[in-house]
Amino acid sequence: MSGPKSLGDTLALIQAGIAARRRKRIEAAARPGETYEQTDARLSAEDAAREQEEAQAKAKAQAAAIAASAERDRKQAEAVNKPAPSVRKPPSGDEQADFFVPSLYDLGGRDVRHVMDVAPYRLSKRDKRAGEVIHYDLPDGYVEVKAGSDGMASVWDYDIVLMMVSHLNEAMNRYRDGKGDKPGRTFKPHVSDILKFTRRGDGTRQVKEVESALDRLKGTTIKTVRERVGANGRKMREVEAEGLISRYSVLSRTDTDRVSAVEIEAPQWIYQEIVGGKQPDVLTVHPDYFLIDPGIGRFVYRLARRAAGKGAAKWSFQTIYERSGSTGTFKKFCFTLRKMIEANDLPEYELREEPGQNGPQLIMTHRDSLPALEG
Template identity: 30%
Template sequence: MTASSHQRSERAQLDPFEALSGDVPPRDQRDLMAHPFFSLSKSRRAAPIHYKAGDVELQVYAVAEHGMATIWDADVLIWAASQILAAQDRGLPTSRFFRFTPYQLLNGIGRTTGARSYFLIKGALTRLQSTVIRTSIRQGEHWRRQQFSWINEWEELATRSGRVEGMEFVLPEWLYQGIVDRRLVLAIDPDYFELTGGIERWLYRVARKHAGRQVGGWRFELRHLHAKSGSLARYSDFAIDIRAIARRQPLPGYALAIECTADRDELVHIRPVEKLCTTQPPIRTSGASGIRTSGANLSVHQAHGSQLSLWSGEANSACKDSKEESKSYYLDAQCGDNPSLSGPSRRERGR
């Protein structure tokens, strides 16, 4: 990067935030948990996501060369949110401009720290920067649509031998404001990072956002979950995956059950079990009480596709409280298949 281009970068206008060392409680941003911002597939996805839920609209567009940011790539954003809030807890200043070592990031999201993992970080940052989001979420008093990427810019500092010694990136203002507003953040279980399946990871975030600590949990129509996920899989295949997850019960802190209505529609009942998370401060809930059911009248055109991966692995009517969300629909376009890139092995359980 030349001196002139560096002066034009956002980093020249922002004070850097030095990443914290040691254990940092993981926390996630509510908007990212509630809406289909990421691909759930391990292979490259170029098809866009078009989603509407009440007054909320979002579109996610990918560059074909790199593919859409995946739910594994989103670990970088979870780590950034966790770092910002931990710094605030300690009375330290924060910034959208991050400085960190690859080891800090990999260790924070429970990944191995071998050479391949460092390489995969760069792939994740590339997809996060090249993915474009247009959304009306957090529109305020007047309707508006904002457009941004998950990372505005990033850079690495490497030796002549290729060893990466430091990295920098800049978060968009939309995401940063959604993090520093603590009402828009939830603590998550550290075991989330051990979930290897894309649908499992997405389903945990949905559970954490909607079911929270409510004794009765939350119910979704299975077809509504399909639309809410933004998945390119056919509904029948998606339903098979959800049923398999309900049999395995892999979600930390939550139990899933498949129920049938009188009309033979399938519902997914998500309820909290035992203790959700050991992090501090206390976990916030989604603000609802009692059992809720989300339904959907869907208009869906779906296609099979593939997506490049960073990491390894893989009631008949809606309640009033979920009425707006139940209006959701998902539209996507056709995309081609590409070979997948698997990530490093999952971390060992040490807790």
Template identity: 45%
Template sequence: MSEPVRLDLMPLDQFGALGLHEKNAYLQDLADTFCARTGRETLELSKDALSRLRRFYSRRSLADLKVAPEPTNALEQALRDLGEAVKLNERRPDIVGALTAELPAPVLREAPEDDSQLSFFVPSIYDAPLKDDVNLMDVAPFSLGKAKRGGEIRYELKDCIITIDGSASAGLATVFDYDIFLHMVTSLAEEARRYRLNLDKGLRTDAPARVYRPNSSHILKFCRRSSGGKQYKDLESALDRLQGTRIKILNLTGGSRREVVAMPLIQTFKVISKTTTGNIDQVEIGIPDWVYNGVVREKGNPQILTLNPEYFLITQGIGRFIYRLARRAAGKTGIARYGLKELHKRSGSLQGLPQFAFQVRQFVSSTRVFPFPDYELEIVEGKREEILVMRERKPDAADVPLGSGAGAPELPLA
């Protein structure tokens, strides 16, 4: 867990003696320091932000000790110094919290220190592109938050109804649990690629296995996570949620886009071995038939898409949902647009539409300071509602306005 940000604050009396422009300049310097210590790019504070920060900074606390305006002896001076120290310590979290609220949060977390150093024992899966199942990328087949969530998520789309159910004990899988699913699909896709290459060479070879046995360290490395003890402990809980989360799809059109099936995100899992500290060392994961058939037995191209490895560094669940949707919807034309009502519908979020829309606006605003992987995001005014525009980032399209692209499909199908 990262250490809280500590700022060296100017004494309250000294701050109060500054003129308005001097206060603003000091607060801007404070914001620049905060950005440097939290991995943010520096940003000029607006007049409203500066006004709010001045109020936070000048607010008195209950720890304000009553002493004479000017100390007349050593005891009064000590009490004054003590009171000022207490006030600064109590006000510091307020200032940090205010700066956090006023400045955009990083879109991506920092990669682990050993991110670029592949272990000798790490299989070649780490050189394979990250893959996701294309048929699940236009909705969130998981909870967007980290907190436990029960019940179900129901998506009523034009061509089908999708229901996501979690187990009563473990709850729904989260967007961060889904990293393990991506590891499974990517591993299988790499095995299938080698299998087809051998077939093309006329070599006799076995089809990819329907189970695979990754080490927990391999999963964590693939997902670009640190290898701390908590990460290992969280793996088993994540596997419980993935195994207990089932997807039921009812096709409404009779087409071939999706079948009428009920399927788990992972078929089974079994802990094969543990470390001396009791953490998972190796696990066996059963690959569901619908995943296996889509990757290995699919005629023509497998039903998977490559994701940017920086997907794993996206800090917010809403950001990961938007990336997967953009990758799915903007794949053919390079641009896609979704109204915020439709976006809310496809996110499975428990938030009301106003709160969800606010969160999307905040996230899109952050991407202007911290670039989002592969796509430029913008919210534009539509005829009836605001529209999220997702455009693939291409050097030769830098001068094309984000709001353009009238020919882009609103709800593209596979």
């Protein structure tokens, strides 16, 4: 009975096995007229060539992986430094009008001119600002925006006010042309009208948000205090306060929780502005206004529409900050404003910054007027 094999005996057995397999391979691969040594040399050369090709392929794969990783890092760095777009993509089906209510979709969005220099709403999506007050000093008085318990109306809630203003304005135009009755203060859109007009998706969440938006609009009061000279030469202080809407009602189906009908009553100050005067002081806003995502972007567009019109206007960063009602720091506001200037994708207006005596200035120029101004 043999004892345990030594390490040398084990290695010898392994080498003998390798040599046997090698010999069998050479004998099987031998070509007619080829000696054992020639076949061995040929197979060794083929093995070396194959190993070299595999090494080269591996090296190329590693180089490609490194290049792809570097390209991903470059794109990520660009994404970090690239300003976020100010305008979101339109919702699915946005280009298709609902044939049930085509007249509402033909309305151009309009805004009341005398509240366009200040923000009668909050610009933040997160901060509800319930119970808070925004105070704006004006040359002849001041404006206060007071929020109720449901929170302050947001710039996105205000889209419903723009729709109401547009409806009243178009109805008054038909009335002046003898094509319809004088409109009353009550506006009765379907919820799908609101979502279509404001270019939002017609989903369950958006439908529920309409009622919450109406709560905030009803609870947000605009107080205007102005000084003027009366007929007798004496200075008079005039105070007016009213909500962004006066009243609303919503009819919903209890089985589906879907809103069936909405009724909104325009506040007297908006109704009188449009119906009471010979020339309503309203301005059309671009349809893509409703796609502007950041609240500051929407406020800057409205400011440009009011101040620049078809030309150009200049406002200091500080003044825009004060008129926006922003709760953030001025430094953060400037950072956001500069990102928006870098993106430069607001509808109708080009934005650029230039230095001023009292700090940076925002130049807002209507794109159609750029060739004339540059020439």
